[in-house]
Amino acid sequence: MNTYDAAMRLVGLPATPTSRGQELQDPLTCFPSSVVLVTCGQGTDGIGVLARSFAILSPASALVAWTIERHVAGASAVEQAARWEAHALAYDQAELARRIAAASGHGLADISLRAGANDIRVLEGSAVTLSCERVTSFACEDSLIVIGRVSGFVRSDFPPLIRHDNADAISINIGGHPLGLPAETTATSLSYLLGSAFFYLYGQMRDVGGRLGYNNIEMFVITALGERGGRTRLEIETLLAYSAHPTGLQAMDDLEARGLIESHDAVNGVLSDLSYDLTPAGRAVFEQAWQAGLRVETEMASLLGVPETVALRALLYRFVGKIDRYAPAAWL
Incomplete structure (x- = not known):
């Protein structure tokens, strides 16, 4: 039994995707996530792909992980890359995300990267860019999971673009009195x-x-x-x-x-x-x-x-x- 099978049995789900997976599409959209573009390589050999998911494994060890579909164009290139950048798209870059998603394994020709602090390649207008060194990668069912260690970052004041409930949203922090529905007063x-x-x-x-x-x-x-x-x-x-x-x-x-x-x-x-x-x-x-x-x-x-x-x-x-x-x- 592999790790994926074991994890699925622990949470009571079948290891092999079924119609149940389709049913899960709706509730899974209740979990907000940043829209992350991963880039690696240079010039005409460079590539950019949208991560299916992105997670912080260990802040203390600066470890992060992201996944893409194993069979998308460019999957093998990002799997073998020794270094890559993870760009959290900003609130107004939804159209860029749609364009890249439509051309999976997108080249870097029309993706505007610039040199930031410590020579980190920053996506112009993004919320934050993490520069990472590859630690390991492995296949799991239809996904490729890549683990990296953050070696540097560049952050802007732009709020990140969030996907939630199948719609684009903006990350904000609302403090003070809770605003419930309906209004209490x-x-x-x-x-x-x-x-x-x-x-x-x-x-x-x-x-x-x-x-x-x-x-x-x-x-x-x-x-x-x-x-x-x-x-x-x-x-x-x-x-x-x-x-x-x-x-x-x-x-x-x-x-x-x-x-x-x-x-x-x-x-x-x-x-x-x-x-x-x-x-x-x-x-x-x-x-x-x-x-x-x-x-x-x-x-x-x-x-x-x-x-x-x-x-x-x-x-x-x-x-x-x-x-x-x-x-x-x-x-x-």
């Missing part, structure tokens, strides 16, 4: 938390508009046209109403009179179909507001940290993308 509800965050951010941006000499509605119009020009009078009025602003559009005429926006006559002559764009002066005001927004984001990053800020942006982007389809007018 109003203070932990999404409505309260999103509302509090909105008023904080809105207050920051309102101060910017005030210093520039524009009221809330004027800054709203300038920002809306800065994000996408050519909006009609009716569309801007709908956006204002949807965001609970007063819908009177005297601000449009005032901004045009001050040379910040310009209107384009509608083909049918209907006032509500007039379209608007920012003038160069209006664009300059929008750029100031945009820079102020970036400063607010920088402040958030300093309070939360880079991984949490990235995760918050990703979640809000996904949420807004889902609710925009039901909005009477799209912001972007």
Whole structure:
């Protein structure tokens, strides 16, 4: 009996894969794992493969292990390599992972590696790179298991890309009060938390508009046209109403009179179909507001940290993308 057979019998699973293995696919996705690219070799002889799994065997001895399918292209090359790098992909490298997965045993020609500290080859934009020396490798059923010893590493501030429940996720560390479902108190509800965050951010941006000499509605119009020009009078009025602003559009005429926006006559002559764009002066005001927004984001990053800020942006982007389809007018 080999080690694999013994381990499977201990946990009550058959050693030979069956339909049971297919049933396990769903529960096994509940175990989050980093997406790891392993590279070895140089130039045209270099190769990169996505690890099926990656594990820390012994922090004290700096031992790590990873597996790939035995029959993928490049398996023999990585098995024989004396040195290799394990790159934990960053949160925004999911497309790179899909491209490499589609071309198993991917060459290094279009994988951007650079020389990092101690001449470690670092994958550009990755979360962390471990440089490893081969200890041993062995076959186990359909898998090749490689064990290595970490000889050096290069780490960035990018949060790693995580695979969980068959979807891409972002690694974050949420401390403080536990946020259960449903919310135990109003203070932990999404409505309260999103509302509090909105008023904080809105207050920051309102101060910017005030210093520039524009009221809330004027800054709203300038920002809306800065994000996408050519909006009609009716569309801007709908956006204002949807965001609970007063819908009177005297601000449009005032901004045009001050040379910040310009209107384009509608083909049918209907006032509500007039379209608007920012003038160069209006664009300059929008750029100031945009820079102020970036400063607010920088402040958030300093309070939360880079991984949490990235995760918050990703979640809000996904949420807004889902609710925009039901909005009477799209912001972007």
